[in-house]
Amino acid sequence: MSSYEINKLFHAISVNEEVKQRYIENRETVMNEYHLTEQEQRMVVENDFAALTEYGVNGLILMRIKDVHQVPVPDMLKSLKSRES
Amino acid sequence: MSKLVAALAMSHSPLIPSIPTAPPIEKREKVQEAYDQCRVILEEKKPQAIIIISAEHMSTLSPQLIPPFTLGVAESYSGPLDKWIGIPQKEYKGSQEFSHFLLSKLYQNHFDVAMAGELALDHGIIQPLHYVEPREEEVVVIPVVLNGITPPLPSMKRCYEFGRVLREAIEEQEIFERVAILGTGGLSHWVGTKEMGTVNEEWDRHVLDLIQSGRAKEFACMNDEEIIPAGNGAEEVRAWSAVVGASLSNQGQVIAYENVKEWVTGLGFVEMKVEEGVRV
Numbered sequence: 001m002s003s004y005e006i007n008k009l010f011h012a013i014s015v016n017e018e019v020k021q022r023y024i025e026n027r028e029t030v031m032n033e034y035h036l037t038e039q040e041q042r043m044v045v046e047n048d049f050a051a052l053t054e055y056g057v058n059g060l061i062l063m064r065i066k067d068v069h070q071v072p073v074p075d076m077l078k079s080l081k082s083r084e085s
Numbered sequence: 086m087s088k089l090v091a092a093l094a095m096s097h098s099p100l101i102p103s104i105p106t107a108p109p110i111e112k113r114e115k116v117q118e119a120y121d122q123c124r125v126i127l128e129e130k131k132p133q134a135i136i137i138i139s140a141e142h143m144s145t146l147s148p149q150l151i152p153p154f155t156l157g158v159a160e161s162y163s164g165p166l167d168k169w170i171g172i173p174q175k176e177y178k179g180s181q182e183f184s185h186f187l188l189s190k191l192y193q194n195h196f197d198v199a200m201a202g203e204l205a206l207d208h209g210i211i212q213p214l215h216y217v218e219p220r221e222e223e224v225v226v227i228p229v230v231l232n233g234i235t236p237p238l239p240s241m242k243r244c245y246e247f248g249r250v251l252r253e254a255i256e257e258q259e260i261f262e263r264v265a266i267l268g269t270g271g272l273s274h275w276v277g278t279k280e281m282g283t284v285n286e287e288w289d290r291h292v293l294d295l296i297q298s299g300r301a302k303e304f305a306c307m308n309d310e311e312i313i314p315a316g317n318g319a320e321e322v323r324a325w326s327a328v329v330g331a332s333l334s335n336q337g338q339v340i341a342y343e344n345v346k347e348w349v350t351g352l353g354f355v356e357m358k359v360e361e362g363v364r365v
Contacts, residue, residue: 007148014144015166015205049277059277059317060143060234066277073281080279 003056006044009034010064020068047071049079089255090130091265092332092357093123094325095217096272097139099170099208100348102215107347119341119354120216126356127219132265134183134225135218136251138328139209139269140233140321142167152199153239154247156191157228158184164206172215177206177226183260184227190254196247204228209321213269225261231327233270233320242306244323248330255331256362268328270321272342273314274350280316286344288315289351292322296329296337296355305329318350325355332357 009031012019023030031041043051047069049062057065066076105113127135141151144166162177191198210228218224231247232238239247248266255264272292273285295304305326312319329337340354 004148007143011143011147015147050279053278058143058148058235059275062277064143077279077281080281 003052003058005035006040006052006055006057007061009036010061010068013068014064023068047076047079049076050081050083053080054083087256087258087262087264088362089252089266089331089359090132090263091126092328092359093126093217093265094268094328094337094353094355094357095120095123095213096350096352096354097209097212097269098348098350098352099167099212102171102212103169104347108345112343112345115341115343116345116352119343119352120213122340123217123354123356124219127217127265128221130263130265131219131222132224132263133261134180134227135214135265135267136187136227136229136255137210137214137267137269138229138231138324140324141230141235142207142209143234144207145204145230148235151232151235153232153243154196155199155201155204155230156184156188157201157204158188159201159203162204162206162226162228164211166205166207170208170212172211175211175215177214178223179227180225180260183225183258186258186260187227187251187254190257191247191250194250194253196250201230204230209269213267217267229327231323233323234317238309238320239323240309241312241323241326244326245302245305245330248327249333251327252331252333252362266328266331268324268326270324271315271319272322272351272353273316274318275316276318278317282346282349283316284344284346284351285315286351288319289342289344289353293339293342293353293355296357297339299336301329301335301337301357328357333360333362334358
């Protein structure tokens with residue numbers, strides 16, 4: 001398991017409008033097409049940015065997820081800081 | 086005889102054109118003045134071609150293939166790929182002949198650089214280019230994209246050496262008499278991390294002090310650990326290392342620095358002194 005498939009999916013979403021629209025309409029189908037595991041899908045769907053970071057997802061890709069999921073920056077930062085000791 | 090007429094390093098941000106009025110007016114005016122000053126330098130030096138180097142942002146390239154260095158060999162380039170930044174789409178003229186010459190020289194000097202027949206340019210190149218390109222003359226653009234975001238990254242020293250080879254190539258060719266080199270990215274910033282919105286002004290000023298005080302190579306060959314305190318976005322200063330290398334100089338003039346939290350970055354602007362060419 002690696003962050004590669006998540007990076008690949010959200011890169012595609014950012015450069016391919018057709019993928020982006022299909023993702024917005026049916027996230028699960030598109031995530032399955034990109035072979036995201038159940039755990040990976042959970043992190044993405046729940047906007048669990050701290051877990052995604054630990055998993056190795058690129059910071060630029062996290063910004064794409066934030067944009068597509070329309071997560072406000074303060075909420076993203078709250079998630080990112082949620083695992084601080 | 087062909088020569089390098091200008092070597093400039095500067096920051097970029099997609100937020101400068103997309104939320105131009107977010108920072109206090111005095112800060113945004115200083116940033117605009119810095120870009121204007123860079124543009125005036127280019128207008129005075131009159132390059133026929135500009136080699137512009139920026140880090141990849143996971144848009145021009147893709148996770149499927151991320152070479153350490155990629156050089157465009159197209160007849161033209163369009164951008165910005167990230168349309169949301171608000172800069173109008175524009176086509177920039179390239180030069181296959183010059184690009185192929187640069188690649189040949191890089192290959193001869195042990196840089197196996199990827200050759201891109203197409204490159205859709207994002208804000209890393211388009212934003213600063215839009216602000217500094219000479220207004221009266223059309224300039225040929227040769228884009229170089231380096232991996233500054235997906236580890237493992239090419240070392241700063243390697244980027245510095247890359248710039249030195251570019252310099253030798255510039256002086257050996259007879260396609261363009263006058264060439265400029267621009268490196269864009271940095272300074273300190275964090276993208277998609279919990280520190281996002283922070284600027285490490287101390288680190289930024291340390292880098293600029295090294296350049297201004299005649300220790301540019303010390304900056305340009307920093308090791309990876311020295312960049313970490315400035316954030317994942319600071320990894321982009323590899324483009325600056327290439328400019329320092331191409332300048333063959335240890336000395337640069339700081340044009341401006343602004344810590345602009347609203348644009349989520351420390352913005353630096355430098356003109357390297359261009360020393361007479363020597364063989365690498």
